[in-house]
Each structure stands twice: as C-alpha cells, then as structure tokens.
Amino acid sequence: SLLFPKKLWKMVESNHFMSIWWSEGGKCLAVNEDLFKQKCWAGQDLCVLLLTESMRSFIRQLNLYGFIKLQQDFQRSASLPEFLPEAAAASAHSRLLYYYNPNINREHPHLLEGCKSR
Secondary structure, eight states: OOOHHHHHHHHHHSSSOTTEEEEGGGTEEEEEHHHHHHHHHTTOHHHHHHTOSSHHHHHHHHHHTTOEEEOTTSOOOOOHHHHHHHHHHHHTTOOEEEEEOTTOOTTOGGGGGGOOOO
16 A cells, blocks of 8 residues: 555545645645535545545545645736636635645755655
C-alpha cells in the first residue's frame, strides 16, 4: 500500500479529483474545503483513496507529514491552467486551503522520497 504522501501526489496529478490541485507554480497544494467535505460525506473521491474519515483527519495527516498551512492572500500564479480552478473555486465562495511541504513539488517528483512521517 502507498503511504499518504504518494497517494496525495497521485491525487493531485490526476484529473479525477476536483477538490485538490497544484497551486503556486506547483510548489503547494490547494484544497477546496467545501468540496472535500462533500465528497467525504458521500464516501467518494479523496476519502476513499486516502482512507480518511473527515477533513480533520486529512489535515492531521498533512501535519504529520510536515505540511504547513499558508495564508490565503499569497500571490497567485499567473499560469492560466492553475488560475482557472482557483478562480472557479473562489467564485463559488468556497474556502480554499493552501498547504506547503518542501518535499512536494510538481517539478521535482524525486523529492517525494524525503516526505516522511514525524
């Protein structure tokens, strides 16, 4: 079985999960909290893959693997593919959460091996 960071990487790389995506040039993850909760409640999407029970459980896993929650007012990427999901989520008045881990970077998948549980 895959560890949480590898499962998370596969989800973010996939187009099947609408509640999580790369943001800020691939250096952090954006999570649409409302959509994530809806999918968890229905037993779909992320929760099935990550085997989490709730948003709280998901955040605990992020913290366990060294992710840091970023402020929402940081500069957004000007890249169109990254901006569109963020704009759509923001326009739906959803709460966006941003998480950073130096070992999770879209451009450097080899860093994933350094993402260890505390």
